Amino acid sequence: MDSPPAARPNAAAPDLRAWLDVLAGRGDLAVAREGVGLIDELAAIAKRTERDTAVLFPRPSGHAIPVAVNLFTRRAWVADSLGVSEADLLPRFLAAAARPLPSVEVAQGPAQEVVHTEVDLLRQLPVPKHNELDSGPYITAGLLIARNPVTGVQNVSIHRCQVSGPNRIGILILPRHTRAYCRMAAAAGTALEVAIVIGVHPALLLASQAIAALDEDEMAIAGALLGRPIEVVKCRTNAVRVPADAEIVLEGRILPGVLEPEGPFGEFPQYYGPRAPRDVIEIDALTHRRQPIFHTIVGGSFEHLVLGEVPREATLLQHLKRSFPNVLDVRLTLGGTCRYHLAVKIDKQSAGEPKNIIMCAFGGHYDIKQVIVVDKDVDIAVAEEIEWAVATRFQADRDLVLVAGAQGSKLDPSSDDGVSAKLGLDATAPLTDDPMAFRRIHVKGEEAVDLQTALVTDPAAAFARLMAGRS
Known part of the structure; x- marks a missing residue:
């Protein structure tokens, strides 16, 4: 496979904050008024602006932690976050998946600057409610990092996470890699150790969606996307390794054999996923940066x-x-x-x-x-x-x-x-010996037209002058 496309300078942006700086610097980040409500109102503003701008919400519902939304609602922004052109986006991702760059463990990082062992999620974090019939506040942009209880290899994915108690989260786990790890842990009679990571560079979110094989660590794909290993730290209460520069980390366990009601929740097909008994995560610790930023994704949004x-x-x-x-x-x-x-x-x-x-x-x-x-x-x-x-x-x-x-x-x-x-x-044209049978029409010279020189800058005045000579 060819080498990954060369990265532009902002590809090395280390974290979520650096990407927000990029958006702000070019006028693609709006700031909402203080105090926007976390229940429905924040999501309503996010939906109205999703085709135009990212938004930062200071003090939502009076909460000290701001919320960021609409961070890559355009394909071009995804490319920009990796420092490549839009045309090079898929080749860059394929190259990263083919040649992953394993993460590097460090002793400490900003993600653990503040540690809470007494957890009350809705008091400590600004978790929004998004769609009208959602069953409550949801963590939607959190990376769920699970550790294979046999091999220690990690898996990174995103799941809808309903806050159902001070330290309790209901989670929809589809029959993929996290579910396989849950079965392994249950067979050994233990809970599956996990972490939910909120507020990371877009490359980590993208890598989490790779269709990779079991025991292929998506964090290594993220490292290859950025051209540098992701630095990770060990959680305070379990063996999971998390990005050292993350904004917020929830450390916990998926409880074996425990199911509680979760849903409904507005999903990507633009319909509600139904309420049903789902797996439960019990949160043991909450760590975060000083003055962290909470990233949310409105369900079903761009x-x-x-x-x-x-x-x-x-x-x-x-x-x-x-x-x-x-x-x-x-x-x-x-x-x-x-x-x-x-x-x-x-x-x-x-x-x-x-x-x-x-x-x-x-x-x-x-x-x-x-x-x-x-x-x-x-x-x-x-x-x-x-x-x-x-x-x-x-x-x-x-x-x-x-x-x-x-x-x-x-x-x-x-x-x-x-x-x-x-x-x-x-919907391909049949192969034929007649070169005109399916030849598309084309106006000669269309691509070479420079509209800045071909059209006048004040059409209203030009039109008035033209019509004045015909009165």
Whole structure:
């Protein structure tokens, strides 16, 4: 694999605060008035501003700790946080996943400047309630770091965490790596030691979403993304290692055999995940920086969607390229919640190939519900371009792939407890000897036009002068 794209200076930003400085320095960080309510009001402002700006909320509901939101609601911001161009974003992630950089343990770090062994989460932290029917305040941007009780290898992931008591958290754990570690701990008759880390550099959040194998430490992928090892410290009450420069750390244990009600909660498909008995974390200690910052992600917001988009795209692109080197790019579309609908751009070589690519994509991740394959002249970053390809190059009786009864997302409300149909559309042009059959129209010189010189700066005055000569 090629070397990772060269990083711009802000790629070395050490922590969340440095990224906030970048946003503030270029006018992409707004500051709310003091005292915005943590229940609903903060999330309402975040939703209204998510297409435009990140927001910092000082003294929310009178709490001393500020809350940051909308930290990367645009794909370009994700690239900026890593110091690469948007075009280099997926290659950078793939290179980091291929050559992870293990973390380095240090004796102490800012994350443990203040230590609380008496924990009262809602008193000590500004935890917001987001969507209208959420069951209460949720920690949504916390990295759950779990340690394999047999090998000691760590896993980093993000789960919805409902604050259900002073030191108690209800958590949705899907059947992935954290669940596997829970089973190992339960088999040994012990609780699973974990930490919830809030307020880290975006690279750590991105790496947590990598589709990695069991016992591949996502923190090492984050280190490779930044070009430097992540410094970690050992928790005060368990053996989990956490980023030394994190803002806030909750140390605790997932209790074996204990289930308590959790939910509903507004999820990425823009529906509520239901209330049900869920696992429980008991928090043993809370550590944080002096004057920490709390990061939250509104459930179902652009930040929620984009966070999962890039790592999944990188993994799917790698998966497809193994069998089809002529796959050029992939995009999980915003309308498909950056999870369910995949667009694939290819340099088509033979008839029938797009259908093979569609079936390969379904095997890349069970969340994928719809795949549209398009030619290399289609810009898959633009939804209208994809729709145009379907409108002009797809025929349902010839180009449709339908798979019934496959595994899908349990969070898709249209599925039958996760059993879902898969839909594939070959929206590529048929291979033909007629070069004009599917040639797109093009205006010569369009790309070279400089609008600053081609158009006047005061069109109203120019129009008035033009019309004055015609009166």
